[in-house]
Amino acid sequence: MGDPLSVGARAPDVSAPLVYPDGRVADVALSSLVEERPVLLAFYTNDFSPDCMEEWCSFRDYGWFANDERVQVIGVSKSRAATHRRFIDYLDLDFPLYSDRDFALTEAFGVDYRVLRLLRRPKRSVFLLDSELTVRYRWVGEHPVDATRAQPPIAAVRDAIEDAFGPADSESFGFDV
Numbered sequence: 001m002g003d004p005l006s007v008g009a010r011a012p013d014v015s016a017p018l019v020y021p022d023g024r025v026a027d028v029a030l031s032s033l034v035e036e037r038p039v040l041l042a043f044y045t046n047d048f049s050p051d052c053m054e055e056w057c058s059f060r061d062y063g064w065f066a067n068d069e070r071v072q073v074i075g076v077s078k079s080r081a082a083t084h085r086r087f088i089d090y091l092d093l094d095f096p097l098y099s100d101r102d103f104a105l106t107e108a109f110g111v112d113y114r115v116l117r118l119l120r121r122p123k124r125s126v127f128l129l130d131s132e133l134t135v136r137y138r139w140v141g142e143h144p145v146d147a148t149r150a151q152p153p154i155a156a157v158r159d160a161i162e163d164a165f166g167p168a169d170s171e172s173f174g175f176d177v
Contacts, residue, residue, distance in 0.1 A: 010134055015104075025085075025099075030129065039128075044122070047079040047086070048083070070161060073095045074097070074098060076097070077097065078101060080099055124152065126152045
């Protein structure tokens, strides 16, 4: 369990099964995703846990992931691909989720965490990666007892995207103004 990648660090080019909203599953490397456009990786515990349901519902309801063409959002958890499919359908998500069963992504980004030194999971965290896999922004939940309980600061993520890639085409960035 290492330290989280810092801003300015280059993320390793890790591959994992990626579950798309249409149900497809493919082993996809981070490098192929950032070739399309920058990536916002959002690590979370697992599908259908109450805290993650709240987080993903708020992301979906704000609509800023879908409304901002400058970045693509990819969720990452230890959940299986079949569970991801059900989770995507249940919440009507329109972005893909990595199935990080072997914790390769979690370890590569330094967000490995053990609850009470027993149950392994990723810390709730967000990393913004540019086309070179350089970390342009990071946020890592550091709750003293359970690092999965903190919520990513959506406004700070928005500001980081604007700082890195310019202002959004839409003034609202998915928020009601």
